[in-house]
Amino acid sequence: MRETSASGLSWQRLVLLASFVLHFVLGLSGDSKNTETGVETESHTSSSRRGAKVILILVGFVAVAMFSFFLYKQWQKKKRDEQYARLLKLFEEDDELEVELGLRD
Numbered sequence: 001m002r003e004t005s006a007s008g009l010s011w012q013r014l015v016l017l018a019s020f021v022l023h024f025v026l027g028l029s030g031d032s033k034n035t036e037t038g039v040e041t042e043s044h045t046s047s048s049r050r051g052a053k054v055i056l057i058l059v060g061f062v063a064v065a066m067f068s069f070f071l072y073k074q075w076q077k078k079k080r081d082e083q084y085a086r087l088l089k090l091f092e093e094d095d096e097l098e099v100e101l102g103l104r105d
Contacts, residue, residue: 014066021059 017062021055024055
């Protein structure tokens with residue numbers, strides 16, 4: 001029950017982060033022409049492209065890290081479910097043993 005609320009919160013954070021990143025990247029990709037002279041500024045264009053590449057690489061790393069974390073959590077849940085099933089099976093066998101020994105009807 002607790003995991004659903006925590007994952008909902010993380011998805012909200014993911015959407016918020018993605019909106020900030022998109023806003024930042026779109027802000028960097030603005031018009032590079034000077035409106036007064038009509039001359040394109042090369043330094044601004046190259047720095048904004050470099051900044052956009054850095055941001056995209058960082059977003060890629062964050063996405064890979066979040067996907068890895070998600071897979072790790074799924075693996076933990078699977079292992080926990082398997083251990084719980086083994087525990088239930090162990091106690092089911094004990095119940096049959098008690099009935100056979102006449103300790104329980």
